[in-house]
Amino acid sequence: MPMPSLTALPIRRLTFRDLAACADLSEDRGWPREEHKWGLLLTAGKGYGIDDPEGGLVSACVVTEYGQPDRPDLAAIGMVLVAERHSRKGVGRHLMRHVLATTGTTPLTLHATPNGRPLYEELGFKVTGRAEMLRGRFVPDGSQPDAVTRAATAEDLAAVLRLDGEVFGSDRTHVIARLPAFADQLRVAEENGRLIGYAAVWPNMDTHVVGPLVARDTATAKALITSLAALSDRPLRTDIDVRHEELLAWAKERGLASIAFNAVMTHRVPELPGDWTRRFAPLTVAAG
Numbered sequence: 001m002p003m004p005s006l007t008a009l010p011i012r013r014l015t016f017r018d019l020a021a022c023a024d025l026s027e028d029r030g031w032p033r034e035e036h037k038w039g040l041l042l043t044a045g046k047g048y049g050i051d052d053p054e055g056g057l058v059s060a061c062v063v064t065e066y067g068q069p070d071r072p073d074l075a076a077i078g079m080v081l082v083a084e085r086h087s088r089k090g091v092g093r094h095l096m097r098h099v100l101a102t103t104g105t106t107p108l109t110l111h112a113t114p115n116g117r118p119l120y121e122e123l124g125f126k127v128t129g130r131a132e133m134l135r136g137r138f139v140p141d142g143s144q145p146d147a148v149t150r151a152a153t154a155e156d157l158a159a160v161l162r163l164d165g166e167v168f169g170s171d172r173t174h175v176i177a178r179l180p181a182f183a184d185q186l187r188v189a190e191e192n193g194r195l196i197g198y199a200a201v202w203p204n205m206d207t208h209v210v211g212p213l214v215a216r217d218t219a220t221a222k223a224l225i226t227s228l229a230a231l232s233d234r235p236l237r238t239d240i241d242v243r244h245e246e247l248l249a250w251a252k253e254r255g256l257a258s259i260a261f262n263a264v265m266t267h268r269v270p271e272l273p274g275d276w277t278r279r280f281a282p283l284t285v286a287a288g
Contacts, residue, residue: 006091006094007091007094009051009058010050011048011050011094011095012050012051013046013047013048014047014048014049014060014062015042016042016043018042018047018049018060019035019039019042021049021057022042022047022060023038024056024057025056025059025060025081025083026038028056028081028083028084029082029083029084031081032205034204036182036202036203036204040175040178040284041064041078041079041284041287044064044175044178044287045064046064046065047061048095048098048099048102049061050094052083056083057083058082058083058091059080059081059083059091059092059094059095060080061079061081061096061099063075063077064175066168066170066171066172069174073106073107073170073273074109074169074269075108076108076109076110076286076287076288077096077099078110078285078286078288079286080095092119093119093122096119096120100267105268106268107266107267108125108266108267108268109266109272109288110125110265111239111264111265111282111286112125112127112262114261120265121265125267126266126270127265128264128266128270128271129242129243129263129264129271129272129276130241130242131239131242131261131262131281131282132242132260133238133260133261133262134238134248134251134252134258134259136256137236137255138225138226138229138236138255138256139254140226140230141253141254145222145223146219146220146222147190147191147196147215147219147220147224149189149227150187150188150190151185151186151187151188152180152186156195157177157180159188159195160198161173161177162195163195163198163214164198164212164214167275167278167279168214168274169272169274170274176212179200179283182200182202183201184201184203184208184232185200185201185228185231185232186198187199187200187228189215189216189220189223196215196216197214197215197278198212199214199228200283201232201236203234204237206234206235207234207235207237208234208236209237209284210238210281211282211283211284212279212282212283213225213240213280215278216278218246218250222247225251237259238281239262239281239282240280241276241279242261243276
């Protein structure tokens, strides 16, 4: 029997049971399988996918909503993938239009690769920023950090959520509360008993990803990265807002090399909410 048009195939919600199929799709496109990250996204966000009649997934993406559960004020789109054998057939556009319709009037954001950017621009997304991906073995310089950091405890969660809400501009409780289980390390920075920053490092294939990274200033961000690196035996990876030029230069001096640039794009809102000056790196570009 002839295969139906790919854009006529139904789009369904994905669940945690689809994790292996999503990882297979990542691998099909030459990406790492990233099963740990897929697990977070499929449980904290909403996955959408198209089943391939011949097995596996034709396409998939994840939408992570923030704000009130019944009235989100921001949603991040990520992991937009189309199987290689079905690429350039309008499937990605079909899936994205479904997401746009499903999210109604909710403001949207995403990180776009150079290859994906033309499609998103066609759909009405505008470039509002850039992030630089860094990767490498962190080499400490032996100096004393300018800020005091320590391992986070359960008692810090309320303060972390307050700070994150201020900086991100939306309530991310359902994602941030998962960090203690998701991350290998979660650390906070303090001054006179007051929380001035926090950061996590989580495993992704052979690297440790630094994110989120929220800090009062660049010195605090450096202290948090240094403390996380000291506890890691893997290369570090992170995506830093290019406006944080001092932190980027410092990270490169410490052994992290530039890998790629992604465009930060928004739809239905002129720019991201919150305070970018304290928002150094996202949890993952897939979730903002």
